[in-house]
Amino acid sequence: MFNEQDQRLRDFLATGRRFAATSSVEETLQLILTSAVDTSPATDLAGVLLLEGRGKITSLATTDGVVNQLDQVQARHNEGPCVESIYDQELVVVDDFAEHLERWPRFARAALDHDVHSSLSFQLFSEGKRAGSLNLFSHRVRAFGEEDRVLGALFANQAGLALRGAQRVAQLDQAVASRGVIGTAKGILMERFGIGDDEAFQRLVRSSQDTNIKLVDVAQWLIDETTGRQTG
Incomplete structure (x- = not known):
């Protein structure tokens, strides 16, 4: 006979096994968040904020429209426990948002207006860099204990x-696509100038260095220029 804690562990392990059936990172994160709400006694809502290029913060997955609204407040004003977790701390614990109205005036007020009173935010890493935060919210004050x-x-x-x-x-897909573009550009140079594969590649490299433009972008320009000439 399993006790309640054993059952939560079994539910957690079952979540991991269900990852194989997901088809996208968004779907996987949605499964994680739903499981967190179902498994953690204190968690009523959950979401993932993602840090993208040039400091842009976006809401990647949530379990409720309330979290979407709170994420928008954090992204717009760059304040709140989830943002703080992304930039500064691996774990941010909020026992009562009423105690943080000076710290995060816009976000804390928005949270209280939506009957959200406490939260846990965990910093997420991607390839050794800060990538975002996973955030758990509760309608109760001081809801999150050690188990949560x-x-x-x-x-x-x-x-x-x-x-x-x-x-x-994504990096693999990009690398494959870039390789195809460079290969096509080399073929154009080989046909146009009667040169070999190595010489064609070296010409692309020299053009990239001389113009300070990425190799794949030089190759794409050559393809576009050639295609335009042929159709023009």
């Missing part, structure tokens, strides 16, 4: 793995 923190850390670890996996897939 442990469970939250486990779900944050799963979310971080999902983000890293998605990043690596």
Whole structure:
């Protein structure tokens, strides 16, 4: 006979096994968040904020429209526990947002207006860099105990793995696409000038260095220029 804590552990492990059936990082994160709400006794709402290029913060997945609204407040004003977790701390614990109206005046007020009173925010990493935060919210004051923190850390670890996996897939896709563009550009030069593969590649490299433009962008320009000439 399993006790309540054993059942939560079994539910957590089952969540990990269900990852194989997901088809996107967003779907995986949605599963993680839903499982966090179902498994953590204190958690009523959950979400993941993502830090993208040039400091842009976006809401990647949530379990409720309230979290979307709170994420918008944090992104717009660059304040709140989730933003603070992304930039400064691995774990941000808020026992009562009423006690943080001076610290985060806009966000704390928005949280209280939506009957959100406490939260846990875990910093997520991607390829050694800060990537975002997984955030758990409760309608109760001082809702999160030690057990919730442990469970939250486990779900944050799963979310971080999902983000890293998605990043690596994106990098691989980009590398394959770039290789195809460079290969096409080399073929154009080989046909146009009657040169070999190595010489064609070296010409692309020299053009990239001389113009201070990325190699793949030089190759794409050559393809576009050639295609335009042929169709013009």
